Amino acid sequence: xxxxxxxxxxxxxxxxxxxxxxxxxxxxxxxxxxxxxxxxxxxxxxxxxxxxxxxxxxxxxxxxxxxxxxxxxxxxxxxxxxxxxxxxxxxxxxxxxxxxxxxxxxxxxxxxxxxxxxxxxxxxxxxxxxxxxxxxxxxxxxxxxxxxxxxxxxxxxxxxxxxxxxxxxxxxxxxxxxxxxxxxxxxxxxxxxxxxxxxxxxxxxxxxxxxxxxxxxxxxxxxxxxxxxxxxxxxxxxxxxxxxxxxxxxxxxxxxxxxxxxxxxxxxxxxxxxxxxxxxxxxxxxxxxxxxxxxxxxxxxxxxxxxxxxxxxxxxxxxxxxxxxxxxxxxxxxxxxxxxxxxxxxxxxxxxxxxxxxxxxxxxxxxxxxxxxxxxxxxxxxxxxxxxxxxxxxxxxxxxxxxxxxxxxxxxxxxxxxxxxxxxxxxxxxxxxxxxxxxxxxxxxxxxxxxxxxxxxxxxxxxxxxxxxxxxxxxxxxxxxxxxxxxxxxxxxxxxxxxxxxxxxxxxxxxxxxxxxxxxxxxxxxxxxxxxxxxxxxxxx
Numbered sequence: 001x002x003x004x005x006x007x008x009x010x011x012x013x014x015x016x017x018x019x020x021x022x023x024x025x026x027x028x029x030x031x032x033x034x035x036x037x038x039x040x041x042x043x044x045x046x047x048x049x050x051x052x053x054x055x056x057x058x059x060x061x062x063x064x065x066x067x068x069x070x071x072x073x074x075x076x077x078x079x080x081x082x083x084x085x086x087x088x089x090x091x092x093x094x095x096x097x098x099x100x101x102x103x104x105x106x107x108x109x110x111x112x113x114x115x116x117x118x119x120x121x122x123x124x125x126x127x128x129x130x131x132x133x134x135x136x137x138x139x140x141x142x143x144x145x146x147x148x149x150x151x152x153x154x155x156x157x158x159x160x161x162x163x164x165x166x167x168x169x170x171x172x173x174x175x176x177x178x179x180x181x182x183x184x185x186x187x188x189x190x191x192x193x194x195x196x197x198x199x200x201x202x203x204x205x206x207x208x209x210x211x212x213x214x215x216x217x218x219x220x221x222x223x224x225x226x227x228x229x230x231x232x233x234x235x236x237x238x239x240x241x242x243x244x245x246x247x248x249x250x251x252x253x254x255x256x257x258x259x260x261x262x263x264x265x266x267x268x269x270x271x272x273x274x275x276x277x278x279x280x281x282x283x284x285x286x287x288x289x290x291x292x293x294x295x296x297x298x299x300x301x302x303x304x305x306x307x308x309x310x311x312x313x314x315x316x317x318x319x320x321x322x323x324x325x326x327x328x329x330x331x332x333x334x335x336x337x338x339x340x341x342x343x344x345x346x347x348x349x350x351x352x353x354x355x356x357x358x359x360x361x362x363x364x365x366x367x368x369x370x371x372x373x374x375x376x377x378x379x380x381x382x383x384x385x386x387x388x389x390x391x392x393x394x395x396x397x398x399x400x401x402x403x404x405x406x407x408x409x410x411x412x413x414x415x416x417x418x419x420x421x422x423x424x425x426x427x428x429x430x431x432x433x434x435x436x437x438x439x440x441x442x443x444x445x446x447x448x449x450x451x452x453x454x455x456x457x458x459x460x461x462x463x464x465x466x467x468x469x470x471x472x473x474x475x476x477x478x479x480x481x482x483x484x485x486x487x488x489x490x491x492x493x494x495x496x497x498x499x500x501x502x503x504x505x506x507x508x509x510x511x512x513x514x515x516x517x518x519x520x521x522x523x524x525x526x527x528x529x530x531x532x533x534x535x536x537x538x539x540x541x
Contacts, residue, residue: 012085018271042241044267050360053090054278055528057212068181079118091274099208099233106272107235108211115217123153123178125338133203133249136259142199147173154196155213157490158312159186159192162511165449168198185285188217189316190288190334202272202294206249210292211533226286237292238265252459262295262521263360265328270359277360288336291329294520301326303393312336315452317378317486322483323373332491332518335482354396387503393433411527424531431505436494444494449513452488455481455499463497491518510535
């Protein structure tokens with residue numbers, strides 16, 4: 001099956017140059033009141049490309065040292081990171097954009113720590129009382145009786161105790177603080193933090209509430225991969241803007257149900273800039289790619305089809321480098337690539353995704369050449385795990401309910417609503433195989449909180465046989481994961497008409513977590529379910 005990099009039947013805006021309704025915040029009589037005005041769309045092709053330097057996210061600095069949350073012990077770094085409204089300049093020739101940010105930038109400040117060195121973070125909600133994007137009060141957890149502005153921060157990919165994981169219903173409102181303890185008991189990896197509030201997560205992230213969290217460890221440093229100025233984190237996220245530079249989020253034709261199934265922007269931001277450039281030396285660089293879009297799938301490469309090596313994905317280093325010229329990433333997936341700019345000295349090279357220009361690299365004609373070859377072995381052997389270790393398999397469907405107006409009333413996991421009792425209860429320190437049976441027309445990036453997992457295979461099946469008889473009939477042999485998916489993952493692409501099998505060791509903590517689709521419009525409309533890891537000795541359901 002081909003990868004689905006763009007929506008097929010449900011692209012809401014076919015023409016990027018059409019007029020659309022732009023939200024303007026006015027003091028509302030009720031929290032749900034929104035005002036509209038007509039405004040022409042911003043067409044990025046009319047802007048001068050590559051006139052702004054690429055911003056590099058600032059490093060967060062701890063406010064001090066503090067004992068771990070609720071526990072006596074040696075003081076650990078303590079951060080205080082506010083969420084607040086800010087004006088962000090996305091392009092030299094575009095007026096500043098109102099966004100919601102961690103700190104005063106999009107993306108927020110980067111938090112770095114060493115593996116096994118915990119940190120504490122106070123996430124302070126300093127946002128306005130009213131939302132400037134369209135809330136759908138018919139969605140689960142987004143009723144009109146609730147405060148418009150609610151946030152709860154989730155560390156995506158973090159091995160985090162349940163009280164600090166960012167459960168979607170444990171939100172805070174402006175003026176409140178969410179205190180989290182992050183043990184960092186995991187391998188080196190590029191993680192990210194973002195809002196996870198029930199029913200409005202897609203809006204809060206679209207407004208800008210995302211940032212990087214990097215876990216490092218000595219063994220990775222010993223590999224002498226490009227580091228310092230030669231290691232570049234890139235958060236790539238598409239957006240729609242009005243001509244006056246303001247964020248636009250599309251709505252359905254039904255004013256009482258503004259939710260739309262998917263959102264695709266014509267402006268691709270890199271670390272918050274539209275069509276930026278970055279000056280590099282003619283040597284190897286490590287580009288840490290992260291898909292921060294609500295729903296867009298990318299297929300990254302270079303304009304001159306330059307080769308590169310994939311060295312890491314969601315949960316850290318691959319067993320060995322993987323040579324590639326194109327790299328697909330679904331929402332929330334990450335990948336580290338090493339590219340050698342030496343052959344392109346004194347020229348320009350563009351990072352692209354299909355027809356989109358993303359970022360221009362201006363390669364100088366001199367600089368510090370990196371000696372030595374890329375290591376042939378990256379990850380340690382103990383990262384291997386056999387599916388024979390699984391104590392059980394669970395067959396879980398990805399489902400969709402359709403209507404004639406919006407073409408979709410929402411998505412479900414295992415045909416079960418969010419509010420239903422928990423049905424997935426693995427035991428701590430056991431492994432399971434989860435079979436994700438995709439009955440929809442979409443590719444869904446499925447994310448499990450807390451854990452890391454291995455993709456075992458994908459196998460096509462007869463969806464009509466399933467729908468008519470409830471029988472799983474495979475139509476072709478199983479397909480192994482792509483080589484760049486061979487490491488540990490926390491987000492897996494489940495393609496339509498396929499059964500995607502993942503091997504999940506449930507390690508870390510007992511307690512309640514969630515699993516969900518990371519297309520944020522799907523997640524907000526109930527393509528999310530709680531699951532509970534039982535302490536040792538309890539019988540799983």
